Amino acid sequence: MEAFQAYVIREETDGLKGRIEELTLDQLPEGDVLVKVHYSGVNFKDGLASMPEGKVVPEYPIIPGIDLAGEVVESGHPDYNVGDLVVCTGYGLGTHHDGGFSRYARLSGDWLVPLPKGLSLREAMGIGTAGFTAALSVDRLLHSGVTPGMGPVLVTGATGGVGSFAVDILSKVGFSVTASTGKLEEQSDWLKSLGALEVIAREDTMASGPLAKQRWAGAVDPVGGAQLAGLLKSIRYGGAVALSGLTGGTSFEGTVYPFILRGVQLLGIDSVFCPMDWRKQVWSKLGAEWKPERALQDGIKECTLQELPGVLQSIVQGKAVGRTIVRLE
Structure with a gap:
């Protein structure tokens, strides 16, 4: 053999x-x-x-x-x-x-x-689980009612695989993207080249008190952990957070206030057992109108x-x- x-x-x-x-x-x-x-x-x-x-x-x-x-x-x-x-x-x-x-x-x-049509094998794996998860997150935000006209969206852990592809895809869809990272000085220019209009330190997403100033129409969060509580407090009325990761930890402390006073949605993103029909639809977009060309190139x-x-x-x-x-x- x-x-x-x-x-x-x-x-x-x-x-x-x-x-x-x-x-x-x-x-x-x-x-x-x-x-x-x-x-x-x-x-x-x-x-x-x-x-x-x-x-x-x-x-x-x-x-x-x-x-x-x-x-x-x-x-x-x-x-x-x-x-x-x-x-x-x-x-x-x-x-x-x-x-x-x-x-x-x-x-x-x-x-x-x-x-998918429009992708080579190398490009498909360049996207891979990370880019697919980012695309699922964007798709869920759109179907939850978050639109570019509602205001800026935040991407946490933006220099990682999910985050960098989310920045690219969100900007391609028409959102004003703010990228959050712990590598602010080293990677700000790169994140802006992917489509971020603003890059902030991850500490800037934290918030105290039961609610904070309404900043983001939505967010893609592959980080999770303690910062998720502060993020939820800052989502605008009717907005949503697409949560897909745990690099920041598996638990967070929060209150019900963002959900019952602002109608915020917390959307769980699972790429492992995503239904095949949805899986194929999203992959098709990744080879066409959502193709993250900047992230694939750089x-x-x-x-x-x-x-x-x-x-x-x-x-x-x-x-x-x-x-x-x-x-x-």
Whole structure:
């Protein structure tokens, strides 16, 4: 059988260890489609998978990589044929099922999305889970009634994968975007090049008291944690916050006042089990009118499997800027 390389994390006596291993196809899990992976993205959840305290992987060993883009080389699924170009995000890929940090991946065809028109495999993984989550967040804000005419929108954690794509997509839709970041001095110019009209320090989103001055019509928040309480206090009447992340923590203290006095909505964004119809609609927009061309041009870096451990360490330490993809070609 053909041997190929994969990055495997194993649980050993002295902790979790990740290394490149030579595998064969019979070592991959069950599935009705075999994909030759061209690119996979590096996400915060991949970093958590490499840490004992991450608690996103129920059982090791695992090949991480929660998204991938590649070519079908074997198929027992009625919707896919050999040679089809596909994208996969979510469904437990990389946490409950061997993922994209491997030259080959065997998985369920029910998890796949045909490569959207307007995107190459590299661009699709440049967008990946992070950009897809950002697009879901924008879509939910729009459907909740938030419009550009209501005022500026805030993006927290704006230099990260979700945040940077959200800045690009929101500005493309017509919103006045304010970007919040802990890397104010280093990345302000870059965030403005993505479409942000204003860049502020993350401390500027905090607010005291039960309610604060109404500042934002809506917000995309991939950070969560303590700052979410201050953010909710500053949302304008009828506005909404699309929450998708926990890099700032898993809990926050708040009051009911923003919800019952201003009609604020807190929208949970889940990209893992997002319904397939909605998934395909949003991916279609990402290849067309929402294509985040500025973020794809300026915010994507490539690495190899050999360079992956350093990238994973950087992302869990909060040092990552933009998005890194693993090239498996």
